[in-house]
Amino acid sequence: MIRLQHVSKSYLGHKALDDVSIDFTKGKVTGIVGENGSGKSTSLKLMAGLVRPSKGSVLIDEEPTNRQISRIVAYMSELDQVPPFFTVGESLNFASTQFPDFDREQAEEILAFMKLEKTQKVKHLSKGNRGRLKMALTMARNAPYILLDEPFSGLDPMVRNSIVKGLIKFVDLEKQALIITTHEIREIEPILDEVIAIRKGKILSHNTVDGIREEGRDVVEWLEDIYGSGEGYGA
Amino acid sequence: MTIDFQRDKPIYQQLLDRLSSEIVRGDRKPGDKLPSVRDYAIETGVNPNTMSRTYKELEVMGIAETRRGQGTFVTEDEERLEQLRNEMKTKHTESFVSQMKDLGFSIDEMIEELKENKEGDS
Numbered sequence: 001m002i003r004l005q006h007v008s009k010s011y012l013g014h015k016a017l018d019d020v021s022i023d024f025t026k027g028k029v030t031g032i033v034g035e036n037g038s039g040k041s042t043s044l045k046l047m048a049g050l051v052r053p054s055k056g057s058v059l060i061d062e063e064p065t066n067r068q069i070s071r072i073v074a075y076m077s078e079l080d081q082v083p084p085f086f087t088v089g090e091s092l093n094f095a096s097t098q099f100p101d102f103d104r105e106q107a108e109e110i111l112a113f114m115k116l117e118k119t120q121k122v123k124h125l126s127k128g129n130r131g132r133l134k135m136a137l138t139m140a141r142n143a144p145y146i147l148l149d150e151p152f153s154g155l156d157p158m159v160r161n162s163i164v165k166g167l168i169k170f171v172d173l174e175k176q177a178l179i180i181t182t183h184e185i186r187e188i189e190p191i192l193d194e195v196i197a198i199r200k201g202k203i204l205s206h207n208t209v210d211g212i213r214e215e216g217r218d219v220v221e222w223l224e225d226i227y228g229s230g231e232g233y234g235a
Numbered sequence: 236m237t238i239d240f241q242r243d244k245p246i247y248q249q250l251l252d253r254l255s256s257e258i259v260r261g262d263r264k265p266g267d268k269l270p271s272v273r274d275y276a277i278e279t280g281v282n283p284n285t286m287s288r289t290y291k292e293l294e295v296m297g298i299a300e301t302r303r304g305q306g307t308f309v310t311e312d313e314e315r316l317e318q319l320r321n322e323m324k325t326k327h328t329e330s331f332v333s334q335m336k337d338l339g340f341s342i343d344e345m346i347e348e349l350k351e352n353k354e355g356d357s
Contacts, residue, residue, distance in 0.1 A: 029282055161280070169277050173284060190238075190246055190281040210245040210285075218242040 001025050002047055002145060002177070007056035008201075009042050016042040018201035019056070026144060029171070029178045029191055033223055034198040040181035041078060043198070044147045047179070048075035060145065070099075074143035078150040081134055082122050088133060089118030095137045107140035110170055114162060128159035135163055139170045145177050152184040160187045167191060189219050197223055238279050246281055250289040251296075258298065258309055259320050265311045269299060272307075 002024040009017040017039045024030055024047075032040045045051045046058050049069035058065045060072060082091045088111065096102040111118065114132040116125075125133065135151055151167075152160045168191055171178050182188055189209060197204040204226050212222045240249050257263045269290070270278065276286040290307050293299035297315045301307045310316065335345050 028284070164280055165277055168280065168283065169273075171283075190240060190279075190285070193282060193284055210247065213243065213245040216243040221242070 001061065002179075003057075003059045004043070004046070005057050005059070007043075007046060007053045007058060009039075009046060009051065010054045015201050017046070017053075020198075020201070020203055021056075022196065022203065022206065024145075024177050024179055026175065026177045027173050028193040029167075029173070029180070031185070031188060031192040031195045031219075032179065032181045032198060033183070033185055033195060033219070034204075035227075038198045039201040040198055041149050042201075044075065044149050044179065044181055047145070048073050048147055050075070071101075072143055073145045073147060074099075074138050074141040076134055076138040076146075076148045076151065078153060080130060082130070082137070084121075084123035086122050087118060088116050088120045088122065088125075091122060091133065091137065092118070092140075095140070099141050099143075101142040103140050103142050106142075106170065107136060110136040110139055110166060113166055113169065128155050131155050131159060132163065132166075135166060139166065142172075142175070144175060146171065146179070148178070148180045150181055150183070152182060152187060157187075160184060164188065164191060185220050185223065186218075192219070195219055195222075197226055199227065238281075247285050247288045247292065250279070250281070250286065251292055254289070254293060255298065255319060255323060258316065259323050263309050265309055265313065265316060267309045268305075269307045269309065 004020055004022045007017055007020045008015065020039075020043065032043060034040055042051065046053055047060065047065065049065035049067050052066075060069055063069070065073075086094065092104070092107050092111070096104055096107070114129075114136055116129060116133055116136065120129075122130065122133065131151070131154075135148070138146065138148065151163055155163070164187060167178070180188065180192075192209050194206065194208050195212070196206045205222075207222070209219060212219055215222075217225070238249075238253070240246050254263070254269075263269070269275065272286045272290060273283055276283040279286075290299065290301070293307070294301060296319075297312065298310055298319060299307050300310055332342070332345065
């Protein structure tokens with residue numbers, strides 16, 4: 001389980017997260033949604049051990065997070081993370097040397113599913129294929145916790161769709177938790193169990209997708225409602 | 236094929252409706268094996284948890300049964316399937332009637348229209 005307890009994170013006086021407490025358990029896909037600058041990415045970076053909380057604690061399987069937590073946490077950054085001078089095959093080789101839980105067979109399968117050729121140079125890949133590649137490298141790990149920061153950002157609908165299908169195909173919810181931050185709620189809603197709305201560093205609401213829909217609205221409408229009519233969410 | 240889901244209803248319920256329709260229509264026959272939870276989740280683009288909830292509900296409803304190590308199958312209980320067919324008929328008729336009433340049509344007008352429809356059909 002990932003446990004954030006009264007976590008605050010400030011950057012030069014700006015509060016990115018403000019007294020946040022959440023638990024994430026295995027077996028679930030959770031979406032963290034909210035506007036730009038709401039604290040979505042910061043919360044993932046805290047869980048990935050890339051930044052430290054200013055206050056409170058972040059525990060994963062009861063262990064405080066630090067850089068070593070990458071042993072059990074697969075984190076996909078919003079930025080390009082694969083060196084451009086690698087080929088697809090070389091980036092796979094490199095990733096397999098970095099993480100003992102990297103599953104080569106699964107990686108090959110994901111590459112095939114995503115229709116990526118191992119001989120292609122990363123710098124010659126389209127933006128969509130770079131998105132597919134970093135997702136393939138992340139999902140190829142048998143890590144109990146997978147964190148994806150804005151996996152759909154700037155990608156066209158076809159690429160988003162193939163990434164959604166890849167997620168469903170290659171996540172093992174008996175052993176893994178999947179946490180995704182996103183703006184593209186509509187695409188991802190069918191694969192979420194739970195959704196957390198965050199704004200100005202605070203959690204506004206935490207709900208199951210079924211629970212939201214039983215009240216007769218989808219997640220976008222739910223988010224618009226709790227964000228308040230005055231300052232629409234604009235998804 | 237990814238499904239476009241309605242916005243105001245839980246996804247597992249929409250999958251239930253979809254599978255029930257396929258069974259009533261005869262696209263899935265008594266004793267047919269349903270796709271595995273994972274395969275069907277990938278095909279329709281939903282969370283495997285949602286799909287497994289759908290299958291569990293189908294079992295509770297007596298429309299499907301899971302055989303250990305073999306998968307989930309459409310029930311061979313013809314009586315239950317006939318009942319499902321009637322339930323679907325009632326449900327869809329009710330929704331038709333309520334929409335027509337909203338538009339101000341009387342039951343008699345509906346019946347008349349249905350008769351005409353039948354003549355046109357045959």
